[in-house]
Amino acid sequence: MIRLETDEEKHINFMERIYAGEKIEADDWMPDEYRNVLIKLISMHGISEIMGALPEKEWVPKAPTLKRKLGIMAKVQDEMGHGQLLLRVTEDLIKPLGKTREDIMEDLFNGKLKFHNVFHMEAPTWGDAGLIGWLIDGAAIITQTNMLNASYGPYARALKRICAEEVFHAQHGEAIILALAEGTDEQKRMVQQAVERWWEPLLMFFGPGDAKAVGTSKQDITAKYRIRSKSNEELRQDFFTKYVPRILSIGLTIPDPSMHYDQEQEKWIYQQPDWEKFKEIVRNKGPKSQERLRLRKLSYENNEWVREALARPNDAR
Template sequence: MYNYLEYGGSDQPNVPEQDQEKYEQFMARIEAGEKIEPDDWMPEDYRQGLIKLISMHGISEIMGALPEKEWTPKAPTMKRKLGIMAKVQDEMGHGQLLLRVAEDLMKPYGKNRENIMEDLLSGDLKFHNVFHMPTKTWADAGMVGWLVDGAAIISQTNMLDASYGPYQRALQRICQEEVFHAQHGEAIIMALAEGTEYQREILQESLNRWWPALLMFFGPSSADTTGTSKQDTMIKYRIRKSSNEELRQAFLDKYLPRVFSLGLTVPDETIHYDEEQEMWVYQQPDWNEFKQIIKNKGPRSKERLRLREVAYENNRWVREALSPEAIGQ
């Protein structure tokens, strides 16, 4: 079983001496902008780093559909119900697409998509911190679509030129659809912001609850980690371009002016833009809490994992019926 929680990566991978020439050729290819394909030679830390990244991304798309699924039967109008149903369907499709990409990388280890799901249920594979959080009101459905998906777009567009070809091509499609998801969320937010006093109250309350999770979305900066930073390894291999903090700053640049323009506030009296440093200064979230959340100790971790487990077991017969062994009989 691949341990997703322990892989760290290294700036100086331990490449066997007989593979040194292959490694140099590999680095020359990605530095020239070429795409690596599944059957190409790749260093072990590149393959395992991709497995970790893409598996988590795919599982997060699937688990990310669950908070909004809770509001599908409670959406205030038929139009909103149809919108959120379509969004949930898209997210599940993104997850399946990404798990197929991860599965190709896992073949040398004799692993497949079923192993990824088993690793999720056993706790060996984590999913994104925001999807451990509760959705208490309809405003939360809008917040997930507007700011959570907005953060996802910033993170994913940062990898649109990723050196691994199958992931890069999958992201092209996913990012196009995520734009519609963000517009769906923004439409809900605008309706609430222009609504009654109660609607504005639940909108502000929702933003207050989601703000720490949104700051955590991009992960800790290098200064907040111990040991070798995974993000540095991903940048070195041209899977991503920017650091966690650079992505967080891009999110604040884009969304804080929009938040303030709606007359909303964020629960941070210290937040301000430092003209000299050309960056936002803000109160750091509790990174110890973040570590606990992604270890499945968040507010809704157990409930969401249990729902996924029940669905997985209830549909086992479909997987068995479509297995090569069953089809060959």
């Protein structure tokens, strides 16, 4: 006689699979909690890639040389490509719930789906364009590398490709920053001011150290399901270890006098960002949140006729 597995048995088998290092695929059974945490994580990642094109958009035509124009065009195109890849992964996860990409966009517009804090910020100079490539993409490499072995196969595979491209972006950003840091006084000032603007958002990028700071944290669930391994704080410390010496070595100053490495505690000591401000920013109350959502929404409305035309059968002449 065939006996159907109970949900509890399915759950036990599932956990055994991920602890044995097996990958879960889109059509496999998975606990609701796992599906929901993946949807939240991957849709947020995907939409952040797309919203992340907007602060850089301004600098695509303004890039100061042909080489830089080509470089930033290639970079932003990659980011859109990452967004597309991740939305495809999300679409498979939301399909059993009867949802589509339209719902993802709706959630973005009504504020249910959040995007990364850094993409709510202003990028007023060419120095910011370079810094986004160098340090924001550098930070993204650190958080994404942490999930390369994620238990969910489609996400792990997408991240492998994304991380490979992010390395190029970080090099592109670093090249812009080095040129400015070795340049005229005005160029040096431009890059120093960008560091000052982006330092706090960069600390926030890794998320709060624990739930105390902002009330909730998905860290425990993502660790339990082997989606990520390191904690937010460990990732932030990795970022400091990699980038603080580099920032200082090109003559830039970090806008935190307390910043230093404590040999005894074996960790970086730094001024915590304002987590209340972080909460406001990701609730779409950052300096550029509404303007960027407006751009996205306007294009969505403005092109409605195109989507309608594509959905119509071709013989409807």
